Amino acid sequence: MDRREPPQKGGHERIAMYHPIPHALVACMSEGREPRAHELEALAARVWREAFCYASPTSWASVGRGSSDHRKAIALASAAFGYLPPAATAQDMSLAA
Numbered sequence: 001m002d003r004r005e006p007p008q009k010g011g012h013e014r015i016a017m018y019h020p021i022p023h024a025l026v027a028c029m030s031e032g033r034e035p036r037a038h039e040l041e042a043l044a045a046r047v048w049r050e051a052f053c054y055a056s057p058t059s060w061a062s063v064g065r066g067s068s069d070h071r072k073a074i075a076l077a078s079a080a081f082g083y084l085p086p087a088a089t090a091q092d093m094s095l096a097a
Contacts, residue, residue, distance in 0.1 A: 022046065028081055035081045043077035044070075051076070 024039035035043070048060040052073065063069045078084060 034083050040077050043080060044073040047076045048073045
């Protein structure tokens with residue numbers, strides 16, 4: 001069987017795995033670089049899904065860019081990357097409502 005072909009019936013199937021550590025986080029740490037904007041946004045979306053989903057019925061796509069909720073998720077994602085964006089303020093970093 002050619003490796004590029006899908007497995008035959010009864011063969012092994014590829015299963016999508018949940019990765020507890022985002023690939024972008026590993027890449028930034030291993031390359032010693034700051035996160036790119038899309039990496040920071042993706043991790044913020046994941047933070048929102050996994051941490052705030054119980055406290056808010058709002059999906060990440062509906063969270064207003066620049067809103068208090070958006071800043072909180074970005075601040076947490078930034079902290080995970082070990083990165084403090086230049087425009088971050090103490091108010092942005094506060095998780096208090």
